[in-house]
Amino acid sequence: MADVTLKKLSELLNLSISTVSRALKDHADVSEETRNRVKQLAAMVDYEPNTYAINLRTNHSREFGVIIPSIANDFYQSFISSLEEEARYNGYSLIILQSGDDPATEIENLRRCKQNRLAGIFVSITSRTNDLNPFMRLVEQDIPVIFFDIVPAFEACNKVCVDDAAAAVMAAETLIAQKKKNILAIFGKNQLSITRKRLQAFTETFNKYGSDAQLNSLHAGSTADTFTLLMDHLASPLKYDVVFCMSDEILIGVMKAIQTLGLRLPQDIGVLAISEGIIPTYYYPRITYIETSGFKLAKMAFSRMLACIAGSSYVQELKSEPVLVAGGSL
Amino acid sequence: MADVTLKKLSELLNLSISTVSRALKDHADVSEETRNRVKQLAAMVDYEPNTYAINLRTNHSREFGVIIPSIANDFYQSFISSLEEEARYNGYSLIILQSGDDPATEIENLRRCKQNRLAGIFVSITSRTNDLNPFMRLVEQDIPVIFFDIVPAFEACNKVCVDDAAAAVMAAETLIAQKKKNILAIFGKNQLSITRKRLQAFTETFNKYGSDAQLNSLHAGSTADTFTLLMDHLASPLKYDVVFCMSDEILIGVMKAIQTLGLRLPQDIGVLAISEGIIPTYYYPRITYIETSGFKLAKMAFSRMLACIAGSSYVQELKSEPVLVAGGSL
DNA sequence: AACATTTCCGCAAACGTTTGCGGAAACATT
DNA sequence: AATGTTTCCGCAAACGTTTGCGGAAATGTT
Numbered sequence: 001m002a003d004v005t006l007k008k009l010s011e012l013l014n015l016s017i018s019t020v021s022r023a024l025k026d027h028a029d030v031s032e033e034t035r036n037r038v039k040q041l042a043a044m045v046d047y048e049p050n051t052y053a054i055n056l057r058t059n060h061s062r063e064f065g066v067i068i069p070s071i072a073n074d075f076y077q078s079f080i081s082s083l084e085e086e087a088r089y090n091g092y093s094l095i096i097l098q099s100g101d102d103p104a105t106e107i108e109n110l111r112r113c114k115q116n117r118l119a120g121i122f123v124s125i126t127s128r129t130n131d132l133n134p135f136m137r138l139v140e141q142d143i144p145v146i147f148f149d150i151v152p153a154f155e156a157c158n159k160v161c162v163d164d165a166a167a168a169v170m171a172a173e174t175l176i177a178q179k180k181k182n183i184l185a186i187f188g189k190n191q192l193s194i195t196r197k198r199l200q201a202f203t204e205t206f207n208k209y210g211s212d213a214q215l216n217s218l219h220a221g222s223t224a225d226t227f228t229l230l231m232d233h234l235a236s237p238l239k240y241d242v243v244f245c246m247s248d249e250i251l252i253g254v255m256k257a258i259q260t261l262g263l264r265l266p267q268d269i270g271v272l273a274i275s276e277g278i279i280p281t282y283y284y285p286r287i288t289y290i291e292t293s294g295f296k297l298a299k300m301a302f303s304r305m306l307a308c309i310a311g312s313s314y315v316q317e318l319k320s321e322p323v324l325v326a327g328g329s330l
Numbered sequence: 331m332a333d334v335t336l337k338k339l340s341e342l343l344n345l346s347i348s349t350v351s352r353a354l355k356d357h358a359d360v361s362e363e364t365r366n367r368v369k370q371l372a373a374m375v376d377y378e379p380n381t382y383a384i385n386l387r388t389n390h391s392r393e394f395g396v397i398i399p400s401i402a403n404d405f406y407q408s409f410i411s412s413l414e415e416e417a418r419y420n421g422y423s424l425i426i427l428q429s430g431d432d433p434a435t436e437i438e439n440l441r442r443c444k445q446n447r448l449a450g451i452f453v454s455i456t457s458r459t460n461d462l463n464p465f466m467r468l469v470e471q472d473i474p475v476i477f478f479d480i481v482p483a484f485e486a487c488n489k490v491c492v493d494d495a496a497a498a499v500m501a502a503e504t505l506i507a508q509k510k511k512n513i514l515a516i517f518g519k520n521q522l523s524i525t526r527k528r529l530q531a532f533t534e535t536f537n538k539y540g541s542d543a544q545l546n547s548l549h550a551g552s553t554a555d556t557f558t559l560l561m562d563h564l565a566s567p568l569k570y571d572v573v574f575c576m577s578d579e580i581l582i583g584v585m586k587a588i589q590t591l592g593l594r595l596p597q598d599i600g601v602l603a604i605s606e607g608i609i610p611t612y613y614y615p616r617i618t619y620i621e622t623s624g625f626k627l628a629k630m631a632f633s634r635m636l637a638c639i640a641g642s643s644y645v646q647e648l649k650s651e652p653v654l655v656a657g658g659s660l
Numbered sequence: 661a662a663c664a665t666t667t668c669c670g671c672a673a674a675c676g677t678t679t680g681c682g683g684a685a686a687c688a689t690t
Numbered sequence: 691a692a693t694g695t696t697t698c699c700g701c702a703a704a705c706g707t708t709t710g711c712g713g714a715a716a717t718g719t720t
Contacts, residue, residue, distance in 0.1 A: 003676095005675095005676055005677090006676065006677070007676075015699080015700090016699065016700045016701075017676090017677085017678095017700090018678080018679075018699075018700060018701080018702095019698085019699055019700070021676095021677070021678065021679090022678090022679090022699090025678095028697095028698095029697080029698065029699075030697095030698065030699070031697075031698060031699090034698080034699085048444065048445050049445070049676085049677075050386070050447070050675085050676050050677070051445055051446050051447055052382065052385040052386040052389070052391070052447060052675080052676075052677090053386050053675070053676035053677040053678090053705090054676080054677060054678085055382040055385070055386075055677095055705095056380070056382040056383050056385075056386050056675090056676085056677075056705050056706065056707090057676080057677045057678050057679090057704080057705055058677085058678075058705085059382070059705070061382070063425070070411060071407060071410055071411045071414065072407050072408060072411045077401060077402050077407055078402060080401055080426070081400060081401045081402045081428065084401065084426055084427070084428050085428065085430075088427065088428070088439075093425045093426075093427070093442065093446065094425065094426050095393070095423045095424065095425055095426075096410070096414055096424050096426055097414070097418065097423070098411065098414050098415065098418070100415075109418075112423065114378065115378050115379070115381055116381050116423065117380070117381055117382060223611075227614065252612050255612075256612075256613065256614035257614070259589055259613070259614060260614050262592060262594070264592070279612070281553075282582050282585075282586075282609070282612060283586065283589070284557065284586035284587070284589060284590050333706095335705095335706060335707085336706065336707065337706075345669080345670090346669065346670045346671075347670090347706090347707080347708095348669075348670060348671080348672095348708080348709075349668085349669055349670070351706095351707070351708065351709090352669090352708090352709090355708095358667095359667080359668065359669075360667095360668065360669070361667075361668060361669090364668080364669085379706085379707075380705085380706050380707070382705080382706075382707090383675090383705070383706035383707040383708090384706080384707060384708085385675095385707095386675050386676070386677085386705090386706080386707075387674080387675055387706080387707045387708050387709090388675090388707085388708075389675070661720100662719105662720085663718100663719080663720075664717105664718080664719070664720090665716100665717080665718065665719085666715105666716080666717070666718080667714105667715085667716070667717080668713105668714090668715085668716090669712105669713090669714090669715100670711105670712090670713090670714105671710105671711085671712085671713100672709100672710100672711095673708105673709090673710090673711105674707100674708085674709090674710105675706105675707090675708090676705105677704100677705090678703105678704085678705090679702100679703090679704090680701105680702100680703090681700105681701090681702095681703105682699105682700090682701085683698105683699090683700090683701100684697105684698090684699090684700105685696105685697085685698085685699100686695100686696080686697070686698095687694105687695080687696070687697085688693105688694080688695070688696085689692105689693080689694070689695085690691100690692085690693075690694090
């Protein structure tokens, strides 16, 4: 029952191994009749090609590596979910490796990818990664590397990421269009590049439109930070008509405060967020947000990967366009 | 630069391939001196064994398959995160395959695992899976299969899952200890086995303790269902002093209603849930919940897998004990 | 000094595929 | 009828590793 190989098939059919192999892949060098005989028997005995042998012979596999800081994150969750679908549809599999935001583990994961001779690697670097050489060395060995989400700032490499500036611009424009006049905007840690990009684009947009809105931009390092900050700033008398949240983490803190204070959306105050799209559905009414979902990003990353495998050698930097998803919080 | 093999090493060292191979794995048949020479050169030229060849030769790989309905789920997220850590620590990798709650895709994924000759498979079956034979066939081919979370009801197989009954009992006991008298309990779809187990254990516990609490148990199919149901049942005059939520999905709907109605935790009403542990932290105060986290489950599943690979042939059914995590909602 | 034992290493087969090449048979063209 | 062309198939090498076996040299035992 166990392992049926090309050899066994060839013996049963009085053919050579080569002919059986070619027949199974519809090679023109074998007659239609023989092809059918072979395929029929193969189906009957449930022949399955030995992937180990194929990999060795062809010197490549149909597996991609995915290196991320942690899978426990809404963004990576949607990204991987979408990427896996694409991969499966194209006959590839995904190997997941978490770096736990530790550069050393990241290097170790990279080594494993190389050792397993994966067909390509998708990687979202840790916040503390500063040596990109190990990644570049893979590229030199013809293993395509696609950076996504958190990508190196300067290096010439394939990058696929959210258009942070565009998302922030869209947020600002939405608030301006809604004629909000007293805006409390909460951003993440100042040293993160994502924070700087979003903050800059956000404020610049208000200037560009010559808006007369009062804009108060604050930073919060975590959900808990945001909560205490907001409990203070949203205390009555209420000075704001809307709160803008740069990320899901912040949105959660803001909503905790709003609930605790008994404020109601959208009558008492409006809320607009930049979000992966999961958290906003947890509230009633649903939060209006600018989507930076991993789904689209994954499809872009995957098609870029296929292009690389097909031989595209130049590098490319792709950005996914944000989309406004209307809820009832504005 | 590219591919350095045993052959190249052997030529550089004037040794045979076999000796080099053995030296690298500290085989006793090669002298200490030679071993060191070999290892030194190998390190210098950055030799990396060809995994394809090793797999073919040894006829097994260090990769596990993980088949789940969808990765976009808090439970699977924590499960996989934890499982990947364990695997990596033990030199294994994880291949993720989503079935999209479609039995046909599930079979296809299973076929791919078999074809890729993975070392073992972790699987959480879809809600519509009823033919377990394809899985059993893998077991016969000496590929261990560990079912987790959603497991087959009757078949003799390795199962690792949450102790649904124990979690429900703990929930009931908590409510009784808190002397709650008017309980609104929301459960999921009645046809799901998880619902039946939790509902039964929950109500039986109240009977067992001879509680005089008023218990109203309702079913809701989704978050939206729960919301509309609760908007009705929690309308004033408020008849309940606590709401019990069987799952995260239900908790979200309940909280939406509570927020919309402007009820405050825990003064106006209490909330207790059975949860994966993420959602309860999204609210203020944090929701008190019975944890059924995937972390512990993953560790149990992995060690069971290792036992299977080591030759343990009997099947085992493991349950993870739930834990009460106190928040401020009771 | 003769023999037995240990130490160390190489030969070669095997794992299951893919594929370049060559060749026999069948067919088509003069 | 002789030649060129096409159709169909098999031989054998190659991918890089592991490992049983055998054997030469070194060491130990009478």
